[in-house]
Amino acid sequence: MPHHIEKTAKSFSEEVTCRHGGETLTACYQCGTCASSCPVARLDARFNPREIIKLSLLGEREEVVSGDAIWLCTSCFNCQERCPQNVEIADVFYALRNIAIEDGHSPNIYSDFASALTAEGRIVQISKFVEKKREEYGLPPLKPVGLDSLNKILSATGFTKPEKTEEKR
Amino acid sequence: MKSYAIFLGCTIPARQPNYEISARKVLEKLGVTLVDLDNFTCCCPPPIQSINLESSQAIAAYNICLAEEAGLDIVALCNGCFESLAMVNTALKNDKELKAHINEVLAKVGKEFKGSINVKHFLQVLVDDIGLEKIKENVVKPLSSLKVAPFYGCHSLRPSKLLQLDDPERPQIFENLLEALDAEPVEYRNKLKCCGGLLKGISDDTALELAREKLVNTTKAGADCISTLCPFCFVALDIGQLQVKTKFNEIYDVPILHYSELIALALGVNPDELALKSHKIKADKIIEKIA
Numbered sequence: 147m148p149h150h151i152e153k154t155a156k157s158f159s160e161e162v163t164c165r166h167g168g169e170t171l172t173a174c175y176q177c178g179t180c181a182s183s184c185p186v187a188r189l190d191a192r193f194n195p196r197e198i199i200k201l202s203l204l205g206e207r208e209e210v211v212s213g214d215a216i217w218l219c220t221s222c223f224n225c226q227e228r229c230p231q232n233v234e235i236a237d238v239f240y241a242l243r244n245i246a247i248e249d250g251h252s253p254n255i256y257s258d259f260a261s262a263l264t265a266e267g268r269i270v271q272i273s274k275f276v277e278k279k280r281e282e283y284g285l286p287p288l289k290p291v292g293l294d295s296l297n298k299i300l301s302a303t304g305f306t307k308p309e310k311t312e313e314k315r
Numbered sequence: 316m317k318s319y320a321i322f323l324g325c326t327i328p329a330r331q332p333n334y335e336i337s338a339r340k341v342l343e344k345l346g347v348t349l350v351d352l353d354n355f356t357c358c359c360p361p362p363i364q365s366i367n368l369e370s371s372q373a374i375a376a377y378n379i380c381l382a383e384e385a386g387l388d389i390v391a392l393c394n395g396c397f398e399s400l401a402m403v404n405t406a407l408k409n410d411k412e413l414k415a416h417i418n419e420v421l422a423k424v425g426k427e428f429k430g431s432i433n434v435k436h437f438l439q440v441l442v443d444d445i446g447l448e449k450i451k452e453n454v455v456k457p458l459s460s461l462k463v464a465p466f467y468g469c470h471s472l473r474p475s476k477l478l479q480l481d482d483p484e485r486p487q488i489f490e491n492l493l494e495a496l497d498a499e500p501v502e503y504r505n506k507l508k509c510c511g512g513l514l515k516g517i518s519d520d521t522a523l524e525l526a527r528e529k530l531v532n533t534t535k536a537g538a539d540c541i542s543t544l545c546p547f548c549f550v551a552l553d554i555g556q557l558q559v560k561t562k563f564n565e566i567y568d569v570p571i572l573h574y575s576e577l578i579a580l581a582l583g584v585n586p587d588e589l590a591l592k593s594h595k596i597k598a599d600k601i602i603e604k605i606a
Contacts, residue, residue: 185505222469284588295377303373
């Protein structure tokens, strides 16, 4: 059904561009500067930034948001620096990941990051042992974390913790 | 001399006392005061931005507000913290609409982003604020015989539009600092490419391959050590060597030293005070060269 395909394509592109980070998606003219600047694309056949942008422009929503590819960007910003069309590619990937997470797709490690953030206010836990060692090293004690404010901001901005799924890592 | 609010982030206090100790000792020697503020949280780096970009920006802005209230510029030691905070600081200063939106959120916790402070990388404080001349004057143990491969990592430089630390393709700031210590900066292939750190737990093989190519290329270039600006790069290249040994049966034995550690050594801090034991690849041969 061509009509349906066209409608879907238009809406996914729009869904991305009206999001934070996704605004510049449609400026892409598929030159491939991103792919040739990408440290991951050289090593991992699953990842090609130009391809992800193309699929997004074509409205292949399901393939983009449920696939592995969008999670393989290292956020190194090489592509974004070099894009002749000023597509903010790494930011577009953040927008795609935000959509994927709302749809329930993400590697399990993101659930761990979110748990640590909401419980401790830090994404890496600091053990009591390490905290005690500070004195021995002559380092000042750690200051309290603004956990209350952090959690209020998270809920005011609609932050939802990604759930772990069985079949994923 | 100027005071700064020190932003420690998560990884440094959790895992890298060597970075924090050396940074504090260097600034103490150079007469800069650091203030530890209450209530700083996680900076909300790429993994959190990947979950919710807006939440991340608002939390970064909240942290900036704490420094604004204290009237202090922020110095960040970690590339990740620097990037998260500096991006938001610049973006909100330049985008009234975004600022108004984030301020609506911040009002819920009694904060308002004003745009009155700067977020600086520790490297910028050293080179731009303190100055290479002053650092040179304080060097008592020049690193004259040392070939150092500078490793910038990604988030000191990029996205350059928002971070404005140096030219993202041909940076010189780190090399200039190493030369001020009388060390020889070494050029090598893929110097500005990612360490792979952010792929850990997502694609471990690719992450390790990215770290490994830095070890290959710096070794080919004849570097005595690699110097890092970022705790994630440090881990990727230091612990990474143990993983490369297991997986590829290759031994590089190239010590990884944060730039702050090299400066501390050059300024005459006793190596025993620097928690160098926390390095997996021991820095002993570097210490011997300097002594």
